[in-house]
Amino acid sequence: MNLKKLYFGGIILKIDAETRLVGVIGNPISHSLSPVMHNAAFDALALNYIYMAFQVEKDDLEEAVKGIRALGLAGINVTIPHKTCVIPFLDELSPEAEMIGAVNTIFNRNGKLIGYNTDGYGFEMALQEQAGICLKDKNVFIIGAGGAAHAIAGQSVLSGASSVTLTNRTFEKAKSLMEFLNRSSCRCNQNAGKIIPWDKDAWRSILPHSDIIVNTTSIGMKGQGNLALDIPWDSIKKDAVFFDAVYTPMETLFLKEAKRLGYKVVSGLYMLIYQGARAFELWTGKRPPIEVMEKAVLTYFARKGEQDAEKTRE
Ligand SMILES: NC(=O)c1ccc[n+]([C@@H]2O[C@H](COP(=O)([O-])OP(=O)(O)OC[C@H]3O[C@@H](n4cnc5c(N)ncnc54)[C@H](OP(=O)(O)O)[C@@H]3O)[C@@H](O)[C@H]2O)c1
Incomplete structure (x- = not known):
């Protein structure tokens, strides 16, 4: 055979x-x-x-x-x-x-x-499916200005967000992302947004108006700091939604703290799943089995967690 x-x-x-x-x-x-x-x-x-x-x-x-x-x-x-x-x-x-x-x-x-x-689509679908929120008419605050921020900020403009505010450790990179957004938003008849400094006081001024708060930096990955320590939590509105592009760990300390305070949170794992689902659809022409894809990555994480724990015991 x-x-x-x-x-x-x-x-x-x-x-x-x-x-x-x-x-x-x-x-x-x-x-x-x-x-x-x-x-x-x-x-x-x-x-x-x-x-x-x-x-x-x-x-x-x-x-x-x-x-x-x-x-x-x-x-x-x-x-x-x-x-x-x-x-x-x-x-x-x-x-x-x-x-x-x-x-x-x-x-x-x-x-x-x-x-x-399909990254931007993944972000939008993750918000929609996990937190029931869409980008249209929302104020989006994005921390970071790398590759993930490009997809997330671009999708926000494309999907009709009211504003996109950027902050990044390296100001020049935020400036270049904003220039790129300005070019794109002209095509969509949207206002692109603004950049604010990388400091807690500046963030405090924008957070009371932010509907969706997004981390796109690698802070929160294993050994790479804790963004929760830099957030002025008392300035955030009650119905804000938190999103973290980082998916290892699946729930960062940033999301854990937001969840503890009663906010809706969405893990970057769902952006990964939905970007993959869209690619699957393009290649096969078939409707992607989202639950199967989710179960596969969750099982992988659970097994990996067991293996890591095993290694620590050895
Ligand atoms: N969920 C998904 O589907 C998905 C998709 C893509 C990426 N991601 C995740 O998103 C994260 C970023 O990926 P990327 O491709 O955007 O990387 P990237 O292009 O290298 O950008 C990294 C970003 O993180 C910032 N950063 C890194 N370390 C920092 C620190 N110690 N303090 C402050 N800012 C810091 C950088 O700021 P500077 O400009 O100042 O260096 C930059 O804004 C990664 O964890 C990646 O796995 C997830």
Whole structure:
């Protein structure tokens, strides 16, 4: 029988000559949750696809992208550090990718490589599904100005937020993100917003008017500080929603404190799940099984937690 079986992340995959390959390119890539999430979804819908992770050096990026076309891959996710540098090698960009200036998903449409950005969609859906809040007419306060901030700020403008306020440790980076937002918001007939200094007093002035408070910095990842200590909690309105792009840990100290004080919180894990769900839909044309994808990443985290605890005991 022309059928091999492969045990992959707890799932039995059937691989044959018709199996379609998708995956993720980045560097480093061994931490990626995407293979676990997508392979669980393919398995649940009995789709003949397999998702792999590829570590690609910057100098090899063009060759890697040509390989998508040459080998007939259905598509690929793109992660750090290639989200912007990959653009010149693509045939077309979606309006979101063009606006955000970065690509996290490539779809191979009959040899034509189209770049999408599903991160902003992931952010919007995470807020909607986990906290029941939409971006339209909301005041969004964004801490940070890196890659995640670009997608989140861009999506906020695209979805009709009333204002976007940025703060970042390195002012120049916030300035460059605001310039980018100004260009994009002109296209959407929106006001882009403003930058405020990286200090508690400045934050105190904006927080009473903020509906959605977003951390996009890496503060809160293991060993990388605690943003909760810098938030003037007494200045935040009662119905504000907190979002943290960080998803390792799944619930940062920033979110834990917000939750303790009675605010709705949304973990970056859901942005990850929904950006993946959108990519899945682009590649397969099928409705993504969100609950399966969520269960796969939560199970992965639970197992990893057990393994880490085991290591600490040894
Ligand atoms: N949930 C998701 O789907 C998703 C998607 C993308 C990213 N993320 C997560 O979002 C986080 C940021 O990723 P990124 O791609 O935006 O990274 P990035 O482009 O490298 O940007 C990092 C940001 O963090 C700030 N920062 C880092 N350390 C800091 C510190 N000690 N104090 C103050 N600011 C600090 C940087 O400020 P400076 O400009 O001053 O350096 C910059 O604003 C990561 O945890 C990543 O895993 C999640």
